[in-house]
Amino acid sequence: MKKLIRSLGLLLSLVALTVIVSACGSKPLSERNVYQTDKQSKTITWGVKADTRLFGLLDTKDGKIKGFEVDLAKALTKQMLGKDAKAKFIQVTSSTRMPMLKNGNIDAIIATMTNTPERRKQVTFSNTYFYAGQSLLVKRGSSIKNVKDLNREKGTVLGVVGSDSVENVAKVAPNAKVLQLTDYAQAMTALKSGQGQALTTDNGILYGMSVQNPGYEVTGGTFVSEPYGIAMDKNQTPFRNATNRALTELRDNGTYDKLLHKWFHNVKGFDYKEAAKE
Structure with missing residues (x-):
């Protein structure tokens, strides 16, 4: 009987310890x-x-x-x-x-x-x-040279969900249409397929995309500061x-x-x- 009681006591102690550890592990990030x-x-x-x-x-x-x-x-x-x-x-x-x-x-x-x-x-x-600035990536020879051209031609600008780049374009080119993709790979594919006239985000990111895609270039300078x-x-x-x-x-x-x-x-x-x- 005593042996059973000791075993039950040990089991309860282990359960209590598990609860404590679990509680510590679930502590919210703010704490x-x-x-x-x-x-x-x-x-x-x-x-x-x-x-x-x-x-x-x-x-x-x-x-x-x-x-x-x-x-x-x-x-x-x-x-x-x-x-x-x-x-x-x-x-x-x-x-x-x-x-x-x-x-x-x-x-x-x-x-x-x-x-x-x-x-x-x-x-x-x-x-x-990294001090970046928002710009545009377009196909070489495009009529879009800067964000004002997007506004005048009522073109479609491509962006990425969760980025503030599209919102920035909306402020300076309210006539432009917007299409947001899940990530930059999808956005680049959309640009190549003609779903948009320009892809917008920070120039640092666009430089990388232009290196990978020689037929495309960064244009229009920067129209919004984007400090990382x-x-x-x-x-x-x-x-x-x-x-x-x-x-x-x-x-x-x-x-x-x-x-x-x-x-x-x-x-x-x-x-x-x-x-x-x-």
Whole structure:
């Protein structure tokens, strides 16, 4: 009988422990200290694009995501947590990156995400790590030379769901029609098939698409500033502070410039000085 009671006691203790552990694990993101957890695990989980050439693109040969933002995230991880720290990457899109951050699937977003007042209502941003500007990608020889031409010709502009680019075009070219696709790969396919006269997003992304598609070019200059920042939950002040310190250190020790040159040195018309603005 005593043996049975001891067994039942042990079982109840295990159940209680499981409940406690489960409760801790289900703690909402707003109550977690992400930076402290990352320091203990020596790992930062980043949300990155996998469809955006130069910034984050899936290499089908080895199954790894590669690009400027991926390399910058790796450098930031080691700068923040030590040389033996590891960066973990999870693929996001413009429409999934915010929910995944809020759900705690990722610690931070480094995925061509523009720092805007509207987004700052939901998340906080690091200092700028890439100063982009919105532009247009068109087929060479197109009559569309700038955003005003889209407005005059009442053309169709292509964009991506979850990006603010289409909204920006609507403000300066209200006569233009809008077609939003799931990702940039689909948007480029739509442009090639004639579903739209121009594709709009940040010039950094468009440069990558023009490199991959020589028959298309970036045109019209920039009509909206699009400073990229690393997004994290509003309550993660220690993580934000550590990220900003690391960004400054990478700029000071030359790592940032090396990464920028590695990924953009062969992009025609790329302005290093503009992109590196803080």
